[in-house]
Amino acid sequence: MLNVVILGSTGSIGRQALEVIESLELDCRVTALAAHSNYQELLEQCHRFSPSRVALVDENSALQLKESSGELDVEILQGQEGLIELASDREADLVMVATVGFSGFLPTLYALRNGRKVALANKESLVVGGELLAREVPEYKELIIPVDSEHSAIYQCLQGEKRESVKKLILTASGGPFLNTSPEHLPEVTPAQALKHPNWAMGPRITIDSATFMNKGFEVLEAGWLFGVELENIEVVVHPQSIVHSLVEYQDGSVLAQMGTPDMRVPIQYSLTAPGRKSNSFPALDLNSQSLSFHEPDTEKFPCLRLAYEAGKTGGTMPACLNAADEVAVELFLKGIIKFTDIAKYVEMAMKEHELVSEPSLEDIIEADRVTRNELKKIVARLG
Ligand SMILES: NC(=O)c1ccc[n+]([C@@H]2O[C@H](COP(=O)([O-])OP(=O)(O)OC[C@H]3O[C@@H](n4cnc5c(N)ncnc54)[C@H](OP(=O)(O)O)[C@@H]3O)[C@@H](O)[C@H]2O)c1
Known part of the structure; x- marks a missing residue:
């Protein structure tokens, strides 16, 4: 019997993981679940899978879950620390990290530091923290089973x-959806069009990232x-x-x-x-x-692929800057504030302005993420 923790259980990957465990009657016990704020779905998952612990990052949602959980025998944690605690659980045989964006990095790091096996959907964890992991947890490759x-x-x-x-x-x-769209039309594409992936149904961030x-x-x-x-x-x-x-x-x-x-x-x-x-x-x-x-x-039409190679070859905190800038730019595109083609433009600007730290510590990576987000929002406000 495999004791499984699923972080991001209310998302596209998390829900499908629970469906697989349930429908195939896998030899798994779901011991813990976590999400950001969707307490209604997490509550429904508690009834279906009876985890002993759950966590919600958003504290108000965690409170709502406590109020609605009634007689349920489940411990409710909150905040990013809650996710880290579940990821570090030494009783867990497998921690599936399926939260989106930078939020997956610390839980992945703590799970691996504690020698847990990780089913990794959150690619951003390795994008921002691969270099640190290689230094801190030399055996990380043997501990990760990819989900992508x-x-x-x-x-x-x-x-x-x-x-x-x-x-x-x-x-x-x-x-992605714009493979055959001419480059002149790319600036006009809408979030709704970009969210229509031809082959895969996924969360919004990865769907836009697939389009770029x-x-x-x-x-x-x-x-x-x-x-x-x-x-x-x-x-x-x-x-x-x-x-x-x-x-x-x-x-x-x-x-x-x-x-x-x-x-x-x-x-x-x-x-x-x-x-x-x-x-x-x-x-x-x-x-x-x-x-x-x-x-x-075609990296002329889709420059983000080239930017990612560049960030990876530069190393240090540059991949953390790449991810943070992209996370902000995708959010602004989805809100209709910037154009589709601005995503690559702003990511490139953020990379040019980034003050690189080589061989970064955990604090350096967190700081690179924070500074890039703040700086990019300022740049967009100034130019937009
Ligand atoms: N979807 C796919 O087919 C696919 C394929 C390969 C790889 N991946 C990777 O898997 C990861 C998840 O993708 P997805 O498509 O499943 O995303 P998604 O549908 O948007 O779900 C995201 C999950 O993460 C939680 N979350 C959001 N913000 C968070 C935060 N700040 N801290 C902690 N949890 C947070 C969400 O909770 P709430 O529901 O409460 O907001 C939800 O459970 C991504 O890294 C993606 O690149 C996805």
């Missing part, structure tokens, strides 16, 4: 292989830390059908790919059963009805 479909694919393609046999990693990108290619840039940095591969040996290829989830090229020229329908429940399930597998009734892949195509990404 691309990284799950690579993880599976690497099973039983020697790391020194790997020549390069190839991450596939669907290309920042998501793929984050995934490149995530793959670098997860698999110990230099960024120049990680390529991105556009594959609009999202059937080949990613590939590993070996020194002998063999290329291994992992394929399947675009359904996040499959990599989520694998993160809970790996290295084992369990049958399910999810739609199967029908290759007879598919044609697969691949082409190079």
Whole structure:
């Protein structure tokens, strides 16, 4: 019986993880759940899964949960500290980190510091903190099972292989909703259009990041830390059908790919059963009805991919700046304050102004995140 903690249980990944555990009757006990403020959904999850502890970051929502929980036998924690406490729980066999953005970083760090196994959906944790983790928790690679479909694919393609046999990693990108939109029309695209991903139903931040290619840039940095591969040996290829989830090229020229329908429940399930597998009734892949195509990404049209490589190669606090600037810019775009094409523009500005700290401490990373957010909001207010 696997004791599982799910942080971000009310989000797209968190809900699907609970669905997988419930519908496949996996040998798991959900011991703790956490979210930001959605206390109604967390309460419903408490009734379904009877966790012994839950946490909400927002203190008012935690209070509301306490008032509505009645006879439920559950301890309710609050604030970021609540999430960190659940992530550090030494009784947990697996901590799934599925909160969005920078919020995932500290829980991931604490879970790994405490030697917990982490099913990692929150790619931002490795984007901002990969360098620190590598210094602080040298065994982190063995403790993380990726949930992201691309990284799950690579993880599976690497099973039983020697790391020194790997020549390069190839991450596939669907290309998002604007793959075929002409660059002149990109400034006019609306949040509603950007939120319509052709293949995947995901939370708003990652959906916008997919449309700008920042998501793929984050995934490149995530793959670098997860698999110990230099960024120049990680390529991105556009594959609009999202059937080949990613590939590993070996020194002998063999290329291994992992394929399947675009359904996040499959990599989520694998993160809970790996290295084992369990049958399910999810739609199967029908290759007879598919044609697969691949082409190079256009980094002129989608500069965020280039910016992510640059931030990763610079290292230090630059990836934390990249993520913070993107988080702010995406939020402003979703509120209709800036244009779609401004996202890359503002991220690049923030990176140019960033005062780099090499070999950053935890405090340096938190400070880089805070300063970038504040500075970018000031820049947008001045220019906007
Ligand atoms: N969705 C996908 O298919 C997918 C695929 C690969 C990787 N990922 C990664 O998985 C992570 C989650 O994505 P998602 O699409 O599931 O996001 P989502 O649907 O927006 O859900 C976000 C979850 O995080 C919680 N949350 C929001 N802000 C928080 C904060 N400041 N502190 C703590 N918790 C907070 C939310 O709680 P409330 O509901 O209370 O706001 C919710 O439970 C992201 O890092 C994303 O890049 C997602």
